[in-house]
Amino acid sequence: MNSILKLVNDFISSESTREYAKREFNAILWVALITITSVLLDKVFKLFRLWSKASKIPGPPCNSFFGHGNLGSRENFIDLLWESHDKYGSVFKLWLGPTQLLVSMKDPTLIKDMLLKAGDKLPCIGKAFRLAFGRSSLFFCSYDQAQRGRESLAMELDDKLLGKANVISKNVVNCIMEGVDASMSIGSVDCKLISQHMAFTILGTLLFGDTFLAWSKATFYEELLMMIAKDASFWASYRFTPFWKRGFWRYQSLCMDLKCLTLDIAQQCGKNHKLSCHMDRNSHIGTANDKFFSQELGGDINAREEPCGNIMGLMFHGCIATTNLIGSILERLVADAEIQDKIYSEIMKVKQGSVREDQDVEEMLLLLATIYESARLLPAGPLLQRCSLQDDLILKNGMLIPAGALLVVPAQLLQMDGSSWGSDASKFNPYRFLSKAVKGSDSVHDTSSTDPIQCSFVLNDPNDNAAFLPFGSGMRTCVGQKFVIRGVATLFASLLEHYEMLLQAKSCSRSMQMVCLISKAPSSIGKWLKINSWSGDSLCEKKPLKDETGRLWCEYLFLLLLQLFNVFLTFDGKASGFVLSFVSSELMGSPFLFCSLATKREDVTRL
Template sequence: MGRKQEVENRGGDSSNPELFTWQYELNTLAWAILIVVTSMLLKKVGQLLRLWLMGSRLPGPPLQTLVARSVNCAKAAGPLKLLELFSTLHKEHGPVLKIWMGPSQLLVSIFDARIVNEVLEKAKDRVPTSQMALQLAFGKGSLFFAPFSKVERQCAMYDREINGNLLAEVHAISHKVIQKLDLWAKCGQDGNWETDSNSCSQNLAFAVLGISIFGESYVDWAVARKFEKLLVSIADEIPGWIHYTMPPVWRLSFIRFWRKCDKLRHSTESLVTEAQKVQSKLHETDNPNNTDSTTSKSKRSKGSLNGKYKSKEVCGITDAVSSNLVNKKILGEGQVGAMMYHGGFTTAGILSGVLTQLAHHPEIQAKVYAEVEEVCGSNMAPSQSDVKQMHYLMACVHESARLLPSAPFLQRCSLQSDLKLGPGLIVPAGAILAAPVHLLQLDPVYWGNDSTNFNPDRFLKPKSKCLLNAEESPCIQNECDQTQKDATMSERRIFQAPASDSGFLTFGAGARSCIGSNFALTEIASLIMALIQRYELKLVQESPKDLTPKLEHGVLQYSPSSRLILIPRIAHN
């Protein structure tokens, strides 16, 4: 039967053949759309049924709606309240626990270091929907939110760059940044400096990371101050929007937040442009006739800054690196913003935690100072290799990071396939996996009965153990020879990095673990070495005696922050 005949049979107007064709095509399109939408809906319903079915087999509270409600209350009260609730639920239901956050959102919390490591090893995707606010600020493609398959190559590239060029310079930059302390601390008439632990740490962390990424004059740029201010303001607002999966565009406060995110993106662009301008000016001053960028870059990397930017020189070697990161677009603008946000606030949080603990424990601070004197003397500038010998300081940094991890929870997701965990436990694809890091890092099962105390000794290994191991392995023998050399200086014990199943997860684990951990640890140790060598840290009398963790700028910090006095050491004058 012809198309025209078909229309006539249905009672249509056959006098206009163009109209038939048009109606016929519209019908076909409508059917096609209906079929596609229906099959998508059926697929979604199928996925949902599968999620419900598989979720129901996981251990967890039977009164799911009630739990979800209390979870939402706890969410509103903050992540530490949520941790309390998780702790209670884990006590009742064991180390793996399901919680329905809504009819289509299944959260599986894991409170067992071994299983958490297994999850972090196997689940490589970040939760795609739960980061709407962060995506607005830094873009959807950011490393911190995108599925692993999309960012695998980027991760490898950043890993090379951060743990290569950036790591090689971080000690020198940190040391020079401490010499600019007058920018962030107030000097009194008595010659003592006074500062606030959280904000001073934040300024130091942003200065070191900013110089590493954008180049030496970062600390002098007005646009950098504007960028940091915006970043702080956005970081403070993000927790309020973090639980929205769709932008609540009907709320005025959200529209304001959205505009701020736009401003942040513009501000990041300005930083990149500023860095590029400095690069091209340096290039001209290096050699006005030379158009070969590689030659002039290699000259700069040896510290030969010339012309008008010399006065702004911080350490004389970073521009070649920043040229790599920003000019060669290794870090795109979205990634630059996200990297400054993540690296800046996390490093600041841990740095502030260590400074606060050292001010609260003068006897521990005295041991750190003794170690600095022993390793590099009271007047010699510490070198990067000195940092590796600061075993006690490294133990203090790790102990502080244990008590106050930047992120109280780690979240992951397996988007493509189900996740088999040990015998009999299968977490369906798409479920959110959460590890309550703060709980694990305070758990007496892993850290003993003094798990809530600041005790750096738990990260130190006795020398005798080293000798014992050396007999078993020739590789350890070399390490021990060095250790013995160090040990002749004193009866020091050596720092032992936490084992993978110890429950220490401040930097995460597995394929998506922190790429910047070595950079951050070297930076923090270098900053503290330089500070402690020059100043004794004391608490201002009215500073809080109890240390209460609170989420500030997206990371855990002691709040209210301690006020510190920095008393210049006589030996250093």
């Protein structure tokens, strides 16, 4: 044993071994140095390539290395984009930072082209969903990863649309109408809450079937989902998940509660489905017999995905966006009694001529046109965003957009732009989506000849106008568009059949708008429901404001260091840097826009 140890000792202390170790160490250092240098050179090369490709896109000159710092406040950022288009043309660029290029587009045909070619979303959008609901395939930033989930959901929804005229069952309509009646007995209800409740019931029954209507925890689920929705983008706006923040862990515990509740309703849904299969082999009440939903609810999904992650994501996006749409329709109808009357006549006419018990919404063209028009004027998602993470994009006009650039479309302004919608672009006119049924006639704009009882119309496809983008377009277009239009139409057909909506006297300001629903049932004439229009009140408690300047400074310095690290070491030409990342939240269905680091986090607009 001693002799072995001596041999080893001699070997280590020998000159040649030390020389060998030194050379090995030097070699390792050289390899590390060459690797780091080549990585850095690659980054620098990509940076120059990005700068040189972007130089061909028109835009304001950028004197600062950190991009256009003075972009104005959040509120007028969209106006700033719009005005810059007048100066620089239909496509222009802005540098948000040395590695972050924003390209804004205004020309509808170029936009359609871009939306067809750019299939990816900013990683931030996927992150908001992942933080709240865990890994899921829908709403993923890269198109390749989202494609499978999108296709299977689209197939399920198409099946539902083909199967029945009414995508939401009579039970759902009855349940919502009961809710409206109950509110009438109390006397007053918030417009936002009633729209939210309607949207929630439609989405809940789409995903969980009629079991959802009898679920005792539905109200709590609704509140929890809205609380999570309110802060989702805020937490996702951190480049590095803020594990050090107590608020983040509170948010995570809410998300955990939501997951437990989702699993609870999913289990009940599964049990009821088995029961209904025993009782009625042909039953098609909802979800669990559909492949997409059964995979989700039954846990038969990719092991890396969160059980029910897609379901929660759909509830989240679908509820918020549908709430906005319903609220927008309510507001338009209240403001335009004439259209409301005409829709009522149309509903009654269709009802009289039909033998069916449910609403034949396909025949209610003015109602459908009203929904399209309300969606056009919907103040949701001011920016539609896309990017192409891997490949450069070449637009129809030959312009090259480098990979990783953040592509934005100021959709809200485009949808009210006179050059695409005519001189009455900012007015509510559902007839722009209708044409007279006579061959060769133009779209109808003269409301004197627009009585649906007297004239016959055809409904134009809203997507024929390239500037119609409330549901997006192209590769990542909204999968639920047709479903939501039909579902909301069914709901409004029943609502308008039974109630008239009026603006209550002395409530002129938008924030104080009161709406009366006057029951058309003879026994209850004179009863009305007050609806407080969009009060904007949050369901969440407001956090007390404390003086946290010291802590914020430390956090700021920490993030600044990470940012420098990010810019100089991890630059890869993708729109993932975080000097200033403006992200539209069309998927969250609300008009908020957030940026990280450069604006105070307290300024993030909430739902």
